Amino acid sequence: MKVYEIDLKLGASEPFGLWHISDSHLCLADERDNERKNKLAESRGISFTGGHPERILQYAREQFEAVRESGDTLIYTGDFCDFVSEANLDCAKELFGTVDAFVCAGNHEFSQYVGEAWEDEAYKAMSFEHVKESFPGNDIWYSERILHGVRFVAVDNNYYYVLPEQLERFRKALSDGIPTVLCVHNPLYSENTYETIMKGKAPDEPPYLCGCPYNLLLNLNDHRRRQQTTNDVTREFVDLCESSPNLKAILGGHLHRFASCTMNSGIPQIVAPGGYANEVVRYHIT
Ligand SMILES: [Fe+2]
Incomplete structure (x- = not known):
């Protein structure tokens, strides 16, 4: 397991450790799902691992065991499951039940067959409640939690927008x-x-960022440009993040590569790598 070690100065009441894992993309299916889903599981598992699909679950177990042994909290920034299947959700329920985890959902959490439909609120609603109950103790759409004097807020922005209630x-x-x-x-x-x-x-190539200015999307194909165009509420959300003195860091996923970036305001934005490649982030927070 590759661990990116990062020091984060957030103004905590005492130093503490924190794990950040994202994008495991579990590709499990069994007889409870149909043949189409089982074939999807096989092909997606092979493509994520270069032909060793069993490694995805093996790595996830190894990572969750490390979190459990440390006794520290895990921030999970989405795409634990590659698509909705009973076997994937059972595994989420099992592993997230073994650690103290704070979770926001990824776009794949609600994916039925991966890329087969336009993804919007109606599409998400097809599986939202079933997915949510597989992450015990987590809302996965909007939640807040204070750890050692630092507030963590999980916001579902996985279709490149937030809704007015999340903004407020x-x-x-x-x-x-x-x-x-x-x-x-x-x-x-x-x-x-x-x-x-x-x-x-x-x-x-698409930037896959929330709040990207429209002029940077002009070279994208129609589907990606429409998908990643920022609406007014989401623009306000990003502006709020850039202007609030109380926001100290942003933790994300989705890109399947580690990146240590800064916002225009100067605060860090850390992007966790793909958990399916057995890479994770560990923060030392003060
Ligand atoms: Fe992902």
């Missing part, structure tokens, strides 16, 4: 002076984040 709840959370960390699946746009993650990529 987050605005309220940022108003009382407690140092706050935002946990999201899709990293937020900032100039540095965009430069960092686009380095070496062709200009028509």
